[in-house]
Amino acid sequence: MILATLRDGTADGRLVLVSPDYARYARSPVGTLQAALEQWDALAPGLGAITDFTEALDTADLAAPLPRAWQWLDGSVYASHGDLMDQVIGVTKPKIDFPLMYQGASDKFYGPYDDVRMPSEELGIDFEGEFGAIVDAVPMGIRAEQALGHIKLLVQINDWSLRTLAGTEMKTGFGFVWAKPHCSMAPFAVTPDELGDQWRDGRVCLDLRVDFNGERFGSANGEPMEYSFPELIARAARTRDLVAGTIIGSGTVSNANFREVGSSCIAERRGIEIIDGGEPKTSFMRFGDTVRMEAVNAAGQAPFGTIDQKVVQA
Amino acid sequence: MILATLRDGTADGRLVLVSPDYARYARSPVGTLQAALEQWDALAPGLGAITDFTEALDTADLAAPLPRAWQWLDGSVYASHGDLMDQVIGVTKPKIDFPLMYQGASDKFYGPYDDVRMPSEELGIDFEGEFGAIVDAVPMGIRAEQALGHIKLLVQINDWSLRTLAGTEMKTGFGFVWAKPHCSMAPFAVTPDELGDQWRDGRVCLDLRVDFNGERFGSANGEPMEYSFPELIARAARTRDLVAGTIIGSGTVSNANFREVGSSCIAERRGIEIIDGGEPKTSFMRFGDTVRMEAVNAAGQAPFGTIDQKVVQA
Numbered sequence: 001m002i003l004a005t006l007r008d009g010t011a012d013g014r015l016v017l018v019s020p021d022y023a024r025y026a027r028s029p030v031g032t033l034q035a036a037l038e039q040w041d042a043l044a045p046g047l048g049a050i051t052d053f054t055e056a057l058d059t060a061d062l063a064a065p066l067p068r069a070w071q072w073l074d075g076s077v078y079a080s081h082g083d084l085m086d087q088v089i090g091v092t093k094p095k096i097d098f099p100l101m102y103q104g105a106s107d108k109f110y111g112p113y114d115d116v117r118m119p120s121e122e123l124g125i126d127f128e129g130e131f132g133a134i135v136d137a138v139p140m141g142i143r144a145e146q147a148l149g150h151i152k153l154l155v156q157i158n159d160w161s162l163r164t165l166a167g168t169e170m171k172t173g174f175g176f177v178w179a180k181p182h183c184s185m186a187p188f189a190v191t192p193d194e195l196g197d198q199w200r201d202g203r204v205c206l207d208l209r210v211d212f213n214g215e216r217f218g219s220a221n222g223e224p225m226e227y228s229f230p231e232l233i234a235r236a237a238r239t240r241d242l243v244a245g246t247i248i249g250s251g252t253v254s255n256a257n258f259r260e261v262g263s264s265c266i267a268e269r270r271g272i273e274i275i276d277g278g279e280p281k282t283s284f285m286r287f288g289d290t291v292r293m294e295a296v297n298a299a300g301q302a303p304f305g306t307i308d309q310k311v312v313q314a
Numbered sequence: 315m316i317l318a319t320l321r322d323g324t325a326d327g328r329l330v331l332v333s334p335d336y337a338r339y340a341r342s343p344v345g346t347l348q349a350a351l352e353q354w355d356a357l358a359p360g361l362g363a364i365t366d367f368t369e370a371l372d373t374a375d376l377a378a379p380l381p382r383a384w385q386w387l388d389g390s391v392y393a394s395h396g397d398l399m400d401q402v403i404g405v406t407k408p409k410i411d412f413p414l415m416y417q418g419a420s421d422k423f424y425g426p427y428d429d430v431r432m433p434s435e436e437l438g439i440d441f442e443g444e445f446g447a448i449v450d451a452v453p454m455g456i457r458a459e460q461a462l463g464h465i466k467l468l469v470q471i472n473d474w475s476l477r478t479l480a481g482t483e484m485k486t487g488f489g490f491v492w493a494k495p496h497c498s499m500a501p502f503a504v505t506p507d508e509l510g511d512q513w514r515d516g517r518v519c520l521d522l523r524v525d526f527n528g529e530r531f532g533s534a535n536g537e538p539m540e541y542s543f544p545e546l547i548a549r550a551a552r553t554r555d556l557v558a559g560t561i562i563g564s565g566t567v568s569n570a571n572f573r574e575v576g577s578s579c580i581a582e583r584r585g586i587e588i589i590d591g592g593e594p595k596t597s598f599m600r601f602g603d604t605v606r607m608e609a610v611n612a613a614g615q616a617p618f619g620t621i622d623q624k625v626v627q628a
Contacts, residue, residue: 068557070382070421073491094485102488103417107384107557119455119553140628141433162553171408174416175489177387181554239433239476240495243382243421314454 001048001191002303003153005033005063007111013063017050018188022305024053033066033189037245040136040152044191059305064109064185065155066134066245072106072183073236074130074159074249075099077227081254081264084271099227099235102175104159106247110184112307116160117314118181118287124163125285125311127212128252129264129293131204131222132157133229134189138242147233148202150242154195156186156208156295156304157249163267163284186293187305194303202228206295206303208253210264213289217269218262220255222295264293285311315362315505316617317467319347319377321425327377331364332502336619338367347380347503351559354450354466358505373619378423378499379469380448380559386420386497387550388444388473388563389413391541395568395578398585413541413549416489418473420561424498426621430474431628432495432601438477439599439625441526442566443578443607445518445536446471447543448503452556461547462516464556468509470500470522470609470618471563477581477598500607501619512611516542520609520617522567524578527603531583532576534569536609578607599625 004025005013015028015036028047030036036043076082077099086093093100110116118125134153142150159180166179192199198206204222211217227235232248253264263269270280285291293307318339319327329342329350342361344350350357390396391413400407407414424430432439448467456464473494480493506513512520518536525531541549546562567578577583584594599605607621 068384070384071419076488093487096482096486100486100488101491103419103491105385105417105554107560108555117454123553140431165553168410170487172410172414173407173484173487173489174390174414175487177415177417177550178553236491239437239479239492240419241422246421 001044002194003033003065003189004187005065005067006061007063011068013067017047017053018057019053023057025055025057026050026053034245037134037136037152040244059187060113062187063111065187065189066109066185066247068108069106069245069247070243071246072104072249073101073246074104074251075101075227075232076251077225077232078251078254079226080256080258081252081268084268087271087274099232100251101232101235104176104180105182108182110182110309112184112187112305113309114184115310115312116184118311119314121286123165126161126163126266127285127291128159128161129208129210129218130157130159130252131155131250133233133248135233135242135244135246135248137244138233138237138246140237140239140241142234142237144228144230144234147230150233151192151229153189154192154199154204155189155247156293156307158184158291158293158307158309159249159252160184161265184307184309186307188303190303195297198297202230204295206297208264208293208295210262211292216262218264220253220258220261220264222250222253224255225250287311287313315358316508317347317379317503318501319379319381320375321377325382327381331361331367332371333367337371339369339371340364340367348559351448351450351466354558373501374427376501377425379501379503380423380499380561382422383420383559383561384557385560386418386563387415387560388418388565389415389541389546390565391539391546392565392568393540394570394572395566395582398582401585401588413546414565415546415549418490418494419496422496424496424623426498426501426619427623428498429624429626430498432625433628435600437479440475440477440580441524441599441605442473442475443522443524443532444471444473444566445469445564447547447562449547449556449558449560449562451558452547452551452560454551454553454555456548456551458542458544458548461544464547465506465543467503468506468513468518469503469561470607470621472498472605472607472621473563473566474498475579498621498623500621502617504617508617509611516544518609520611522578522607522609524576525606530576532578534567534572534575534578536564536567538569539564601625601627
């Protein structure tokens with residue numbers, strides 16, 4: 001099942017079901033994705049049975065599939081990324097036996113083609129391509145083995161970051177407020193079965209193609225998560241119930257052979273440049289710069305659609 | 315103006331206006347506090363003009379005034395608390411020239427008399443008495459001088475904490491997920507004018523009386539915030555717009571003469587015990603333990619009402 005949200009002037013938009021060829025849509029009898037997630041197991045069979053896609057889809061009309069959420073908990077579980085980031089930010093994190101995770105802004109997700117408003121070019125504006133899992137209600141204390149069944153939808157996210165502020169905030173121990181403004185979401189949320197065998201072991205095993213100002217910047221595969229999405233959910237729910245519609249993020253997709261496949265964020269490339277040449281060469285984003293992100297399957301199709309955005313001054 | 319939310323089976327409840335003597339209420343023409351906050355300046359005069367409080371108020375029917383919010387950004391700006399906490403947790407934070415702040419769970423706030431579900435007694439269950447400001451929409455980059463006018467309501471909060479996990483998470487730099495489960499809110503949200511001259515310099519200058527298992531534990535005054543609520547709002551909004559209904563927290567109320575006035579959380583008292591005697595004596599909460607919190611004005615009245623809760627096993 002492929003879901004999207006049409007802009008309709010409201011904060012939550014209007015849920016639609018999208019045809020397998022992504023060309024047409026049908027209005028959902030449930031008005032919003034949040035409402036659907038609150039009764040997912042009861043509603044999903046009916047939604048999945050809809051095949052009468054009567055309307056032509058113009059992706060320009062689409063908001064983020066979940067334009068706001070009650071909770072956004074973002075992991076950071078690609079080891080090749082984490083190690084480099086520590087080096088760039090200048091922190092030494094202790095070895096831990098659980099997934100890194102922070103709580104981020106969930107009150108708004110930019111749509112896939114929205115201009116992204118940033119306050120200054122001096123703050124180290126960076127993109128972070130990643131995947132996300134959207135869950136229904138998850139009880140406190142759930143184990144990873146039980147968490148898989150709570151993953152109702154998968155999404156693709158750009159977790160915008162302000163690198164100049166990240167180290168400052170991390171050193172307080174309190175996590176990110178300044179350094180993590182609102183994220184963006186690719187236009188389509190899909191049920192895990194839509195990915196076929198590229199959804200396996202609780203991981204989105206797709207190449208995430210990232211283009212920065214029109215040039216290929218990275219094409220890392222989502223598979224090598226040190227912890228799977230079910231493990232991230234168990235991490236998140238250890239001391240709290242997770243409300244339906246909670247979004248769990250993977251953190252920036254990264255592969256150990258990043259010199260070959262490239263990176264999903266600028267900071268990682270700068271880290272490589274520092275290691276290789278003593279100093280970073282790639283600049284962070286400036287106003288007017290663009291980033292495009294598209295995860296592609298073995299057939300070359302993009303199940304989540306495309307994020308294609310420009311950074312502008314707030 | 316005094317506002318409260320009646321439980322009605324929905325997640326957001328039903329907004330009501332409460333009489334000056336807290337004995338009666340009138341239904342609000344706007345259904346929820348969130349909806350009211352989204353158009354506050356247009357709606358507040360009409361809400362304030364309501365004087366026909368026809369229904370008897372039973373506080374047992376009340377949820378948190380804002381039972382869920384799109385964003386909860388909690389500061390930590392009482393210096394006497396912060397210094398002690400670093401000692402207890404065993405971290406050395408760098409000196410910073412901005413208010414400490416983290417993003418916490420906002421998808422649910424416990425009502426004032428709800429049992430609070432915790433997964434284990436081994437996690438250092440602690441209360442944290444504090445104050446909060448609820449804003450309407452705040453634009454990115456706002457300065458503190460302009461932020462005062464965006465404070466529409468004040469509330470009283472118990473920011474539940476799991477101390478055993480706090481240090482572990484702080485050391486990652488990513489802030490709190492495990493260590494900060496859902497908070498509780500006292501039953502009444504009030505406009506700043508309700509506090510008279512005890513709302514001054516952007517601070518709630520009330521004594522916060524905290525009783526742990528029926529015994530007075532603390533009575534610290536809210537005034538000595540190192541940064542005011544407007545300064546906290548400017549901190550929060552530096553790189554993001556704040557959605558209407560965002561709640562900004564002060565962090566645990568603490569006074570430099572804590573040996574005389576007591577503490578608003580157990581961890582602080584344990585810190586004092588460590589300094590004075592080498593080891594902590596006061597235990598964290600166990601299942602069945604209770605905490606009561608009430609901020610009182612010069613006349614001995616409690617403008618936010620009372621939080622009175624028991625910790626139970628999840």
